[in-house]
Amino acid sequence: MNIDDLRRVIVAAAGADETLRLAGDITDTPFEELGYDSLALMECAALVEQEYGVSIPEDELAEARTPGALLALVNGSVAR
Amino acid sequence: MGVTAMGSTVVTGMAVVAPNGVGTERYWKAVLAGESGIGALTRFDATGYPSGLAGQVEDFDPAAHLPSRLLPQTDTSTRLALASADWALLDARVDRSTLRDYDKGTVLANALGGFEFTHREFRKLWAKGPGFVSVYESFAWFYAVNTGQISIRNELRGPGAALVGEQAGGLDALGHARRTVRAGTPLVVAGGVDSALDPWGWAAQLAGGRVSTATDPALAYLPFDKRAAGHVPGEGGAILVLEDQASALARGISRPHGEIAGYAATFDPRPGSGRPPGLRRAAELAITDAGLTPAEVDVVFADGAGVPELDAAEAEAIRGVFGPGGVPVTVPKALTGRLYSGGGPVDVVTALLAIRDGVIPASGASADVPSEYGIDLVRGEPRAAPLGAALVLARGRWGFNAAVVVRAATTDKGDRT
Incomplete structure (x- = not known):
């Protein structure tokens, strides 16, 4: 999974805030600044599981503050 | 105070x-x-x-x-x-x-x-x-x-x-x-x-x-x-x-749409108690709350259940408060269907617009009102009339009754807007 895949999943799961630039380099931008709360991330995690077969434990998800961190979780999980 | x-x-x-x-x-x-x-x-x-x-x-x-x-x-x-x-x-x-x-x-x-x-x-x-x-x-x-x-x-x-x-x-x-x-x-x-x-x-x-x-x-x-x-x-x-x-x-709003002048809610007695339903009481309490008498209410926006026994009960309540044919009654929700929680607020907005424009809208296609209802239902065409205050009624399934009185707001000079 790459950052563009994640971008697509986020928008599918929780929409996009028109006032924020999801299109730029968002790897290290906190989800909070991008306009996504914990529910939005849970919805993203559910979509990731459905599409990629990767289950992200809730406690680890809660620690992922940025798209980069979430991506590392997903890909790390795939590697395991 | x-x-x-x-x-x-x-x-x-x-x-x-x-x-x-x-x-x-x-x-x-x-x-x-x-x-x-x-x-x-x-x-x-x-x-x-x-x-x-x-x-x-x-x-x-x-x-x-x-x-x-x-x-x-x-x-x-x-x-x-x-x-x-x-x-x-x-x-x-x-x-x-x-x-x-x-x-x-x-x-x-x-x-x-x-x-x-x-x-x-x-x-x-x-x-x-x-x-x-x-x-x-x-x-x-x-x-x-x-x-x-x-x-x-x-x-x-x-x-x-x-x-x-x-x-x-x-x-x-x-x-x-x-x-x-x-x-x-x-x-x-x-x-x-x-x-x-x-x-x-x-x-x-x-x-x-x-x-x-x-x-x-x-x-x-x-x-x-x-x-x-x-x-x-x-x-x-x-x-x-x-x-x-x-x-x-x-903050500069000198001409509001109107005033929420009165409100009351009642609950029906349990079925079989023999006591009357609470709608009339809600209407009377709301009119009193507004500091008005029934004679000062110019139009009633009725609940209008569309079920004969409920229509008869509401007609009896309105007749009881205003006397037979004592006030124009309308049910514009006949044009929208019943909107549940949306129904009362839509009627309140409609009442404020009716007061603004001095016209009572008609009650959809309702035409043939049983004479024993004793209500003056506005039918067919809207009816022009100067309106100062309106009573809005609503009933909810299982005993809820609510009534709101709206009127033109007073300006700082004491005039009704």
Whole structure:
């Protein structure tokens, strides 16, 4: 999974805030600044599981503050 | 102390989203023209259901009115409520910089919750498993969701409440909003919006047993008519901005739409008690609360159940308060269907527009009123009349009664606007 895949999943799961630039380099931008709360991330995690077969434990998800961190979780999980 | 110290609660903003018109003025134009929003239910294939007519809001594109962040987490009813709240706040010239956030509250009624959203998620639950159910189901189904979403979107951090009283709840919301204003929150967004036109929501509505099985849209909902045989359910409602009049004036709103002058709620006695239903008492209490006598009420917006025994009971209540034929009565909701929590607020907006324009709208296609009802139902064409005060009635299933009195607001010079 790459950052563009994640971008697509986020928008599918929780929409996009028109006032924020999801299109730029968002790897290290906190989800909070991008306009996504914990529910939005849970919805993203559910979509990731459905599409990629990767289950992200809730406690680890809660620690992922940025798209980069979430991506590392997903890909790390795939590697395991 | 007394009335002067209490201050008036005025309506400074309002917005309707109804099957016969999206937006206040479009709705009002349709009402005066007698245009109905009732037609074949097309939201899903209703073949095989005993009733197939509904009041659907057709002319509303959620993506055109709401940010995409809100679309995955909202039911149809909440989308209609959020858009209506936007329009009502715009009408009231309120934005995020108006007052402090804690000085703005939110009080909405809801009767049906997020049926369509929940139906879709339940299908996923049964067909695919719990991992496929949207996390937003956690609140999208919920009676308080419209209150919460409107509060969050508009940064209304003052008191919030959600009231459930079936079709009476919308008037209860306006009454509670006025109470909230009087308790010190200068501005409260209030009203109600409902929708449940998915197969599950539709089945739930039909289970109530009062939905018309007629197939001709023009004859399916005829409140107070000899041919009355049930109602047509609709979707939509209205959101109003209620304010302390002095506070509204201080921010430059000198000509509000009108005043919420009186409110009362009663509950019916238990079936078989032999005591009369509570609607008449609610009407009398609301008129008294407004400091008026029945003779000073110029028009009644009736609940208009469209079920003969309920129509007869309401006619008896109106006759009891005003005398036979003592006041013009109208049921413009015959053109929209019954909107549950949205019904009362739409009637209140309609009453304020009627007062503004000096015209009482007609009651859809209702024509042949039994003489024993003893009511002067406005039929066929709108009736021009100078209007100072209007009584709005609503009944909710299982005993809820609510009444609101609205009148033109007084200006700082003491004139009625």
